[in-house]
Amino acid sequence: MSSLKRIVLDVLKPHHPNALDFASAIADENSGCRVTVTVTEVDERTESTVVVIEGDDIPYQEIVGIITRLGGSVHSIDEVEVSNVPGRSKRRPE
Amino acid sequence: MLERINFLFRLGHAHKIARRYFVTNGFDGALTMLGLVTGFYTSGNVALPVVINACLGAAIALTVSGLSSAYVSEAAEREQELLELEQALVHDLADTDHGHSARLAPLLVAAANGLAPLLIALVIISPLWLAQAGVVLPLPPLDASIALAFATLFLLGAFLGRVSGRYWLWSGVRTLFIAALTTAIILLIDN
Numbered sequence A: 001m002s003s004l005k006r007i008v009l010d011v012l013k014p015h016h017p018n019a020l021d022f023a024s025a026i027a028d029e030n031s032g033c034r035v036t037v038t039v040t041e042v043d044e045r046t047e048s049t050v051v052v053i054e055g056d057d058i059p060y061q062e063i064v065g066i067i068t069r070l071g072g073s074v075h076s077i078d079e080v081e082v083s084n085v086p087g088r089s090k091r092r093p094e
Numbered sequence B: 001m002l003e004r005i006n007f008l009f010r011l012g013h014a015h016k017i018a019r020r021y022f023v024t025n026g027f028d029g030a031l032t033m034l035g036l037v038t039g040f041y042t043s044g045n046v047a048l049p050v051v052i053n054a055c056l057g058a059a060i061a062l063t064v065s066g067l068s069s070a071y072v073s074e075a076a077e078r079e080q081e082l083l084e085l086e087q088a089l090v091h092d093l094a095d096t097d098h099g100h101s102a103r104l105a106p107l108l109v110a111a112a113n114g115l116a117p118l119l120i121a122l123v124i125i126s127p128l129w130l131a132q133a134g135v136v137l138p139l140p141p142l143d144a145s146i147a148l149a150f151a152t153l154f155l156l157g158a159f160l161g162r163v164s165g166r167y168w169l170w171s172g173v174r175t176l177f178i179a180a181l182t183t184a185i186i187l188l189i190d191n
Helices: A019-028 A060-069 B003-013 B014-043 B047-089 B096-134 B141-166 B168-190
Strands: A002-014 A032-042 A047-056 A073-086
Touching: A002 A060, A002 B047, A019 A047, A019 A060, A047 B014, A060 A073, B003 B014, B003 B096, B014 B047, B014 B096, B014 B141, B047 B096, B047 B168, B096 B141, B141 B168
Parallel strands: none
Antiparallel strands: A002 A047, A002 A073, A032 A047
């Protein structure tokens, strides 16, 4: 079974919480995940950010839920790294 | 739970606004009590229950006014801010932390604005209650109340000084001067 190792999201979020609190909120609820938030553009009320999450098995839907709860919205998935862990494959050898 | 509530307050900067409202309306409460007690002081021989009831009535009016006015104005402000943020983000924020913060912040601000004058008034009129209960005070009850009002106003000024990063003593002396000026005007008019 494949697991998500790395994902890069384009996220539009309000100024508050700031990038530090935003990244901390995602990391706090997903132990083992490393979160990087880069602010790419600042408007009057919003910030465009690139959120990079790395981990052994990233729970994508939970991450989106946290981002939404914090007021952000995922515009696009820009990059993913998925790995098929040996021994966890759905396919069984014949 | 407390951490979450604290996060929601910080998100909407409610704690800073509440602090501002607490000092502003606390100042109102302290000066109102000072004015009332000084007025009774110059009237001479007014029964303590009359003074207590008048002060308590004024304190309750300030509390209800503070609670309702702050809640109504803050809720309207927050609603407008949330709407503008929703338009900028192009999605509904009702079920997000911003939505929860917008509904919670007016409660904190209203509580700070309403309870500040009540708490401060209760402190200022406490010598009157104590005297009525038969406790012997080092000063006559009205004098003690006026002294407490001065002390409270000084402390509010000192607190503001610490918040603004200025010298707390200078800030306290400034509010003390306002208290002295208020008392002087009342004494001048009453005489």
